[in-house]
Amino acid sequence: MVIVRSQNRRPTGSDVARLAGVSKSAVSRVYTGGQVSEAARSKIIAAAAQLKFRPSHTARSLTTNRSHLIGIAVTYLDNQFYPEVVQKLSDCLAEGGYRIVLFITHGEDNLDPVLDEILSYGVDGVVFASSSRSAGVALECQNAGVPVVMFNSVDPQARVKSVAPANEIGARTAAAYLIAAGHTSFGLISGLEASTTSIERRVAFASEVARAGFEKPAIEPGHYTFDGAVQATRKLLSLAQPPDAIFCTNDHMAFAAIQTARSDFGRNIGHDLSIIGFDNVAIAGWPAFGLTTYEQPLGLMIDSIILYLTNAINGRAANNEPEIVEGALIVRTSARAALGCTVDDGGRMTWQVKAAEK
Amino acid sequence: MVIVRSQNRRPTGSDVARLAGVSKSAVSRVYTGGQVSEAARSKIIAAAAQLKFRPSHTARSLTTNRSHLIGIAVTYLDNQFYPEVVQKLSDCLAEGGYRIVLFITHGEDNLDPVLDEILSYGVDGVVFASSSRSAGVALECQNAGVPVVMFNSVDPQARVKSVAPANEIGARTAAAYLIAAGHTSFGLISGLEASTTSIERRVAFASEVARAGFEKPAIEPGHYTFDGAVQATRKLLSLAQPPDAIFCTNDHMAFAAIQTARSDFGRNIGHDLSIIGFDNVAIAGWPAFGLTTYEQPLGLMIDSIILYLTNAINGRAANNEPEIVEGALIVRTSARAALGCTVDDGGRMTWQVKAAEK
DNA sequence: ATGAAAGCGCTAACAA
DNA sequence: TTGTTAGCGCTTTCAT
Numbered sequence: 001m002v003i004v005r006s007q008n009r010r011p012t013g014s015d016v017a018r019l020a021g022v023s024k025s026a027v028s029r030v031y032t033g034g035q036v037s038e039a040a041r042s043k044i045i046a047a048a049a050q051l052k053f054r055p056s057h058t059a060r061s062l063t064t065n066r067s068h069l070i071g072i073a074v075t076y077l078d079n080q081f082y083p084e085v086v087q088k089l090s091d092c093l094a095e096g097g098y099r100i101v102l103f104i105t106h107g108e109d110n111l112d113p114v115l116d117e118i119l120s121y122g123v124d125g126v127v128f129a130s131s132s133r134s135a136g137v138a139l140e141c142q143n144a145g146v147p148v149v150m151f152n153s154v155d156p157q158a159r160v161k162s163v164a165p166a167n168e169i170g171a172r173t174a175a176a177y178l179i180a181a182g183h184t185s186f187g188l189i190s191g192l193e194a195s196t197t198s199i200e201r202r203v204a205f206a207s208e209v210a211r212a213g214f215e216k217p218a219i220e221p222g223h224y225t226f227d228g229a230v231q232a233t234r235k236l237l238s239l240a241q242p243p244d245a246i247f248c249t250n251d252h253m254a255f256a257a258i259q260t261a262r263s264d265f266g267r268n269i270g271h272d273l274s275i276i277g278f279d280n281v282a283i284a285g286w287p288a289f290g291l292t293t294y295e296q297p298l299g300l301m302i303d304s305i306i307l308y309l310t311n312a313i314n315g316r317a318a319n320n321e322p323e324i325v326e327g328a329l330i331v332r333t334s335a336r337a338a339l340g341c342t343v344d345d346g347g348r349m350t351w352q353v354k355a356a357e358k
Numbered sequence: 359m360v361i362v363r364s365q366n367r368r369p370t371g372s373d374v375a376r377l378a379g380v381s382k383s384a385v386s387r388v389y390t391g392g393q394v395s396e397a398a399r400s401k402i403i404a405a406a407a408q409l410k411f412r413p414s415h416t417a418r419s420l421t422t423n424r425s426h427l428i429g430i431a432v433t434y435l436d437n438q439f440y441p442e443v444v445q446k447l448s449d450c451l452a453e454g455g456y457r458i459v460l461f462i463t464h465g466e467d468n469l470d471p472v473l474d475e476i477l478s479y480g481v482d483g484v485v486f487a488s489s490s491r492s493a494g495v496a497l498e499c500q501n502a503g504v505p506v507v508m509f510n511s512v513d514p515q516a517r518v519k520s521v522a523p524a525n526e527i528g529a530r531t532a533a534a535y536l537i538a539a540g541h542t543s544f545g546l547i548s549g550l551e552a553s554t555t556s557i558e559r560r561v562a563f564a565s566e567v568a569r570a571g572f573e574k575p576a577i578e579p580g581h582y583t584f585d586g587a588v589q590a591t592r593k594l595l596s597l598a599q600p601p602d603a604i605f606c607t608n609d610h611m612a613f614a615a616i617q618t619a620r621s622d623f624g625r626n627i628g629h630d631l632s633i634i635g636f637d638n639v640a641i642a643g644w645p646a647f648g649l650t651t652y653e654q655p656l657g658l659m660i661d662s663i664i665l666y667l668t669n670a671i672n673g674r675a676a677n678n679e680p681e682i683v684e685g686a687l688i689v690r691t692s693a694r695a696a697l698g699c700t701v702d703d704g705g706r707m708t709w710q711v712k713a714a715e716k
Numbered sequence: 717a718t719g720a721a722a723g724c725g726c727t728a729a730c731a732a
Numbered sequence: 733t734t735g736t737t738a739g740c741g742c743t744t745t746c747a748t
Binding site for chain 2: 010052054055056057058059061062067069076077078080082083084086087090091094099100101102103104116117119120121122144145226255258259260262263282283286287288289
C-alpha cells in the first residue's frame with residue numbers, strides 16, 4: 001500500500017524552491033520584494049503557480065513580528081453605527097494590507113479575559129470601539145507594546161490615544177437648535193451610565209438648556225438600547241408636564257423614541273414633539289424618520305485612527321493627543337425647524353451653532 | 359551607554375522557564391493541558407504572571423497547524439442581516455475559542471485576490487456569506503484543504519457545504535398569503551441577478567402566482583440595495599396597472615419599498631398596498647414598518663455552520679449535504695391580513711402554507 | 717514528571 | 733544576484 005501524503009500537505013517555500021531549482025531565500029525574496037534576477041523570478045512564479053503555493057502568513061509573522069491583523073473590540077452590532085464603523089475600518093485597513101479580527105464583547109464588567117485573547121493573537125494594533133470606559137484595558141494593551149486607539153471614548157489622562165466626536169459641541173448644538181425652534185420643555189434619553197460619550201452629551205445638553213434659562217431637562221436612561229429607549233420615552237411622555245423636545249444620546253435610541261411617541265402617544269414628530277439624535281447613521285436619512293441629528297464624521301475619524309495606528313506600528317512618532325473631531329447638525333424633519341438653517345453643497349441642510357461662547 | 363533591550367521584548371516561554379527554574383517544555387505543558395507536577399505548575403504560573411507572559415498564538419499556530427481563526431467573507435454590512443449574522447457567528451465561534459477575521463468584499467467580479475489573502479492567513483475555516491454565486495472561489499478554498507461553508511447560497515453540484523434558507527417555500531408562502539388576503543395584482547422587487555437566493559425567490563413567487571391563475575407579477579430589479587429598491591418601487595407604482603401587493607426578496611429592500619410607497623405615492627401600507635419581505639431582521643419588528651416577512655432562522659443556520667466547521671476542522675466525518683432550513687412567515691401589519699393566521703407561543707403571529715402541494 | 721532536541725515555514729543577516 | 737545559516741516562539745516526540 002502506497003501512502004501518498006505530500007499531496008495533501010500545503011506546499012511550502014521549500015517545495016517551490018526545489019521545483020524551480022533555486023534556494024528558499026530566492027523564493028522568499030520574490031514575495032518580499034527583494035532583488036531577484038528575472039530568470040529566477042519567472043521560474044519561481046511558475047513553480048509557485050503549479051503548486052498553488054501561497055506563503056504562510058503565520059510563519060512570516062513569526063519572523064517579522066507582524067501579523068497584519070488589527071483587533072477590534074466592539075460591544076454589539078445592533079446599533080447600525082458599529083457596522084458602519086467596522087465596514088469603513090475594514091475597507092481602509094485592507095488598503096494597507098491589514099485585516100480585522102473581531103472581538104465582540106457583551107458589555108461585561110471584566111474585559112481582562114478578552115484582552116488576554118486579543119494580545120495572544122499577536123495583533124499589530126487594537127481599536128477599542130466599545131463605548132464603555134475601557135481606558136484600563138486599553139492601557140494594559142498599550143503597556144504590552146501593542147498600539148491602541150480608543151474610539152468614541154477618551155482616556156481622561158491621555159495615556160492612550162483616542163479619537164472621539166465633539167460630544168459637547170454636538171449636544172450644545174442640539175440644545176441650541178431646539179431652543180431656537182421655540183421649545184421650552186426638554187427631555188433627554190441617556191445611554192450607558194458608564195460611558196463617557198453619554199455623560200458628556202448629557203451634561204452639555206443640560207448645561208446649554210440651563211444657560212438659556214430653562215428648567216433642567218427630564219432625564220431617563222435608555223442604556224443605548226432600543227428597548228431601553230422605548231421605556232424611557234414612555235416615562236418622559238407620561239410625565240405630568242411632558243417635554244416637547246427630546247435629545248437622544250444616539251440615533252439608535254432616537255428611532256425607538258420616534259416610533260414610541262408616534263404609536264403609543266400619537267405625537268406628530270417634528271411638530272408637537274421634536275427629537276434629535278447623535279451619530280447620523282444611514283437609517284437617520286430614511287423617510288420614516290428624517291432624523292435631525294449631530295453627525296459623527298466617520299470618514300475623518302477612521303482616517304485618524306489609521307494614521308495613528310500605521311505610525312505607531314512602524315515605530316514612527318505618532319501624535320498622542322486625543323482627537324476630538326467636529327461634525328455638524330444634520331437638519332431633517334424630526335425636529336421643528338429653527339431659524340438659521342443653511343443648505344450645504346452636498347444638498348444636506350446643516351446648522352451652525354450661533355451661541356458660540358460657552 | 360547601556361542599551362536595555364530585553365525590557366521591551368514581549369516575554370517568551372523560555373523567559374518564564376528560566377525564571378521558574380524549569381524547562382521550556384514544562385511551561386508549554388502548563389498551557390496545553392499536559393502533565394505537570396503541582397509544584398512546577400505553581401512556580402510557572404507565578405513566573406508567567408510576574409512577566410505578564412501570554413503564549414504567542416502565532417508560534418503555536420506554526421507547530422499545531424491551527425490558527426483558531428475563521429475567515430468570513432461578506433459583501434456589505436448595510437443590510438442589517440449581515441451584522442446579525444456576523445455577531446451570532448462571532449458569539450458561537452468564541453465559545454469554541456475561535457475568532458473571526460473579516461473579509462469585506464464589494465461585490466467584485468473576481469474574488470481570487472481575496473481568496474489568496476484568506477488562504478494565506480491560514481484560517482482554519484471559511485464562511486462565504488456573500489450572496490453571489492461564489493461556488494468557484496469556495497471550491498478553490500476547499501481544494502486548498504480549508505473547510506468551507508457557503509451561507510445563503512448553494513453550490514448546485516453540492517461539492518461544497520452550504521446552509522441556506524428555504525427560498526422556494528418562503529417565496530411561495532409569501533405569494534399564498536397575499537393571495538389568501540385577496541390580492542390579485544402582484545409586483546416583485548428582485549435582488550442581485552447573479553445571486554441564487556434572489557433567483558430562487560423570484561421564480562418561486564412567480565410560479566405560485568401563476569399556479570393560482572393570476573397574471574404574472576411585474577418584476578423590477580432592486581439589486582439588494584436600498585436605493586435600488588426605491589427606484590424599483592417607483593417604477594412598479596407608476597405602472598398603468600400598479601400592483602396592490604409587492605414581494606421584496608429581502609427586508610432591506612422592503613423598508614425602501616414601504617417608505618417610497620408611503621411618501622411618494624401616499625399608499626397606506628397593509629391596506630391599499632401589501633408588502634412582504636424576506637429575512638426578518640430586527641428592524642422588521644419596528645412599529646414604523648411592522649414588516650410581514652419570511653424569517654431566516656439564524657440560530658439554527660449558525661448552529662449548522664458551526665457543527666460542520668468543527669467537524670471538518672477536526673477531521674471528523676461531516677455531513678456534506680446542502681442544508682436548507684425552513685423558517686416561518688412572520689405576520690405583522692405590512693400586508694393585509696389573510697385567513698388562517700395563528701399566534702405561536704412566542705406571541706408572534708405565524709402562518710402556515712395551506713397550499714402544501716407544489 | 718521532566719528536559720533535550722528537532723522542527724513548523726518563513727525571513728534576514730551574512731558570505732560567496 | 734545567489735545560497736547558507738541561524739533563528740522567530742512554540743509543541744512534541746523521545747529519553748531520562
